[in-house]
């Protein structure tokens with residue numbers, strides 16, 4: 134399929150889950166969740182084995198967790214830190230094919246670049262369309278100096294492309310970070326990552342008042 138992630142990106146994520154096992158929730162997710170006065174309904178796109186979903190559940194959120202990997206969703210369901218009576222719905226589904234009800238929070242940690250340049254704009258538009266007024270997005274995008282930027286089928290965004298995506302949101306976090314750290318699979322990698330927390334305005338009046346980044 135044109136512009137689909139290549140085999141190395143698409144390969145099964147079992148070794149990723151094993152390498153990332155026990156890691157804490159992403160700081161972007163924690164920041165976004167902490168910005169709400171009370172828990173609501175969250176969608177966790179590319180949830181993997183649920184490091185972010187479980188944090189939301191722990192904080193009392195209702196969570197729809199979506200991942201293309203049966204292995205990831207299976208591991209989420211078997212986590213021993215899932216709270217009792219967790220309000221969790223978990224789906225094995227590709228994000229490109231997924232839809233969901235209006236949400237207070239859409240989280241997508243380290244997954245949107247994997248959608249590729251063709252699907253990314255549609256999914257980005259859907260995220261915005263499904264965020265309730267006052268809702269938030271948390272997640273990451275990859276920049277052009279990322280070690281994977283020349284892999285076939287990844288959606289890569291330079292600073293100006295990222296800034297265009299922020300239109301209509303209030304920017305609560307835009308950290309552009311370059312670092313050299315091993316991947317969860319233990320491979321050396323240069324990372325060029327944009328960490329985002331974005332808020333959907335409560336009303337058009339806020340946009341008109343110029344409070345939106």
Ligand SMILES: C[S@@+](CC[C@H](N)C(=O)[O-])C[C@H]1O[C@@H](n2cnc3c(N)ncnc32)[C@H](O)[C@@H]1O
Pocket residue numbers: 146149153159178179180181182183184199200201202205226227228229241242243244247248
């Ligand atoms: C790098 S892992 C990130 C997992 C988790 N969000 C985290 O931060 O640790 C990427 C996850 O996205 C999932 N994924 C990749 N492409 C996907 C797609 N097109 N639709 C749904 N899930 C996808 C993988 O199965 C994997 O669980």
